[in-house]
Amino acid sequence: MTDTQPAGPAVPPGTDAAAAPSQAEALALLNAVNDHEVKAAEMAKSKNVTGPVLEYANMMQAEHGKNMTDTNALLQTAGGAPADSARLNEQKAKSEAKRAQLQALEGEAFAKGYIDAMVTDHAEALTLLDSMLIPAATDEAVRNHLTTTRQHVQQHHDRAREIQTQLGGASAAASNAGQAGGTGG
DSSP states (O other): OOOOOOSSSSTTTTTTTTTTTOOOHHHHHHHHHHHHHHHHHHHHHHHOOOOHHHHHHHHHHHHHHHHHHHHHHHHHHSSOOOOOOOOHHHHHHHHEEEEEEEETHHHHHHHHHHHHHHHHHHHHHHIIIOOOOOOOOOOOOHHHHHHHHHHHHHHHHHHHHHHHHTTTHHHHHHHHHTTTOOOOO
């Protein structure tokens, strides 16, 4: 993975970085991911991508937009979104940095960069869902939503990998092939 972490602590001193998020924070983290995917899709469309990349961007905008609406509805029944946490701020900053890198690209370089980012982003989202978000669900409706979301994210990841291969991203697709194990469902 090309995940670059900033040097130094990711959370303020005295905070337990390994502490599980609350259910509300888990939903807010999911919406930070949704927001990034929608904004990246909008950027792709503004860069005039075509063919499978455009179809993918349209799918990301529609499906992550719907997921954001559904997640917001669950947050409202749980009393609203929590105040920004260190984890949430880190997720938002990471997403903004990724979009800034993409913004600098044009044409075919953008299309490939966007799809490469989608493969990486969805792999990271699967890890986040499995390791932190789904385990944080205390309510059955939230657990069902997160489980269904995970299935959709897996589909998005798989489709992005297919497009990546079509675009000649064989080296990136090959490096991701090793991550395919254990992603059933």
